[in-house]
Amino acid sequence: NLIHERFQFLPKQPDSKKRLITIGAHHFLKDQNTIIKALSILDKQLKLTIDFVWIGFNGWGGDYENEIKSLFANANLKNINIVLIPTANREEIVLQLQNSDAFVFSSLSEGMPVSVLEALACGLPVFTSNCGGVDELINDTNGAIYQIKDYNKLAHLLLDFIEGEKQFDNSLISNNVIERFGTEAFKLKITKIYQEYI
Numbered sequence: 001n002l003i004h005e006r007f008q009f010l011p012k013q014p015d016s017k018k019r020l021i022t023i024g025a026h027h028f029l030k031d032q033n034t035i036i037k038a039l040s041i042l043d044k045q046l047k048l049t050i051d052f053v054w055i056g057f058n059g060w061g062g063d064y065e066n067e068i069k070s071l072f073a074n075a076n077l078k079n080i081n082i083v084l085i086p087t088a089n090r091e092e093i094v095l096q097l098q099n100s101d102a103f104v105f106s107s108l109s110e111g112m113p114v115s116v117l118e119a120l121a122c123g124l125p126v127f128t129s130n131c132g133g134v135d136e137l138i139n140d141t142n143g144a145i146y147q148i149k150d151y152n153k154l155a156h157l158l159l160d161f162i163e164g165e166k167q168f169d170n171s172l173i174s175n176n177v178i179e180r181f182g183t184e185a186f187k188l189k190i191t192k193i194y195q196e197y198i
Contacts, residue, residue: 009123009174025060041155097122107131120177123170
């Protein structure tokens with residue numbers, strides 16, 4: 001996979017509150033219910049208010065806004081402000097990622113998830129389900145992997161991050177993934193493949 005140059009790390013304002021983000025269509029394979037359950041546990045342990053942003057829940061067509069608002073209403077969150085963005089173009093996604101602190105991913109099955117790569121390119125640590133492909137990307141320096149549907153573990157990982165128990169070097173996260181999946185790296189890989197047949 002290739003990461004476009006527009007996905008890059010820009011330092012966030014240090015005095016702004018923590019902001020978690022996910023990107024993905026509302027679908028059972030994306031399993032955002034696990035995220036909502038984790039947020040519900042996290043909410044009860046927070047000592048400060050944070051934002052949670054969900055981009056692209058209408059990305060595969062349909063209109064799920066009322067359904068999703070109902071899910072969050074039932075979760076009865078007190079310390080987590082929910083920001084819902086039905087669809088977004090690439091430029092809007094870049095800005096949202098650059099203004100966030102961590103990326104949350106909950107898929108049941110993936111190949112090599114592009115949204116995870118793009119979040120890493122923007123310097124975000126990624127907390128992801130073990131959905132496939134992510135074990136080639138995520139380690140202790142750029143996030144953590146939890147077992148599929150384990151919302152208790154996800155809540156624990158997010159709390160440690162928010163409270164500063166686990167910290168990350170955002171610039172290093174970005175540089176490492178761009179070195180592997182950026183435009184220049186992609187060109188080199190493709191050139192090497194074609195040279196083998198010349």
